[in-house]
Amino acid sequence: MISLKKYAFRQFKKIETRAHELNYLFWECTTRCNLNCIHCGSDCAKDSTFNDMPLNDFLKAIDTIEGKAPNFTIVFTGGEPLLRNDLEQCGKELRRRGFRWSMVSNGHLYNNERHYSLLNAGMGALTISLDGLEASHNWMRNNSNSFQKVLNAIELAASSKRLNFDVVTCVNQKNINELRQIKDLLLAKNVKAWRLFTIIPIGRAANNPDLQLTDKQFVELMDFIAEQRKSKDIDVKFSCEGYVGKYESLVRDSSFFCRAGINIGSVLIDGSISACPNIDRSFAQGNIYTDNFYEVWQNKFQPFRNRNWTKTGQCKSCREYKDCQGNGFHNWHGNKQNVLVCHHQKIEKGSA
């Protein structure tokens, strides 16, 4: 018999899906980047042939939103958003319209001046990636100065009380044994929140075995997070990326729920309307240059809100399906005949 907790959560997900209140919107405002990370291409279609999206085009799209949710956050993503020198103007325009905004950055260009100008423009949350200690971070970022720069950025961001700031680390073969030291480093820099994720095996990442964790290492990662969460000296968690079975209540604040297309939307560099930028681009539901953004949000997004189509391949006869629903939406790429990664299976195999 399933527990009351599980039952309540399943019902809750149904209600959230039916309501599909948009409150978290990615804006892929540029695909230019100042680094050449070895996993690039695995999480979004980085293509610098696109021009940055003009602010006014984006504003026209979001001006269609009716009955805006409280705490609606627009997340600037890229490429590297800091390469746009009109970010502050973009931020102020969004705040003027009652939206909050935040940014995901590699930290390379995040200096004192930019820190304050972005805060002055109303930035309320920030995520910076740190992918290991010096050698492994620089390896991943393909740049020998990246570590030093990102540490400066982290120190600056952590000094602000009003910024909801966290560090993300993409866990891979090179840094899995450094996690404790990375945590100490973050504590020394006064960082309050740390999110760990693994990589989807697509793009360049698919052919690089150093980037994938073995099943055993994945279990080690779960154990590490579960153990560190007990000490409460830093808010460490596993990202939303997948359903982790018996670790569900140990590695995150709430159970797995992929909110792509349910609460999370996006406007991508070419105007496509979708959800998280790491989702296969063929799932785009419309385009801001031809469609009314909010009408698309309200009336389309069926594959996101009814995930029955994921009952295929190994998910077809899976006993965990009701809680997992085919894992994170970003795990469906290419011909979509099977889920790319089943975290639950990794755990089962890795614990055997």
Place this chain on the structure above:
Amino acid sequence: MKNNRIRNVLKGLSFTSAMFIFQACYGTPQDFGYDRLVEGQVTSETTGLPIKGIKVSVAGDNSYYVTTDDEGKFLMYSEKFENLVVGFEDIDGAENGSFRDLFKTVEDISESVYLEIALKDKL
């Protein structure tokens, strides 16, 4: 309304406090609004005309500052302190006129405040 009630009951039953707090793997945490808007206009007490180039900052942290534009206007987001002290300083010498510095304590703690500031001429 009814949906929200059901939502909250289910939230309670599944024993989690973080139901409405989420972030996508590649996204940021949500912004909970720990800042507030401070905007306004700076004019000359003598002529009533707007003053350009005045440094507007939150006292105690000199890094947060903006300068007034051609219309003497400024806009910035600051931390939500009670009794926030906002400084107005003439930092461009005789250019745009010479004015005495002024520090204003803002008691109002609402989401946004509009300040009308008149600066005295420098003696």
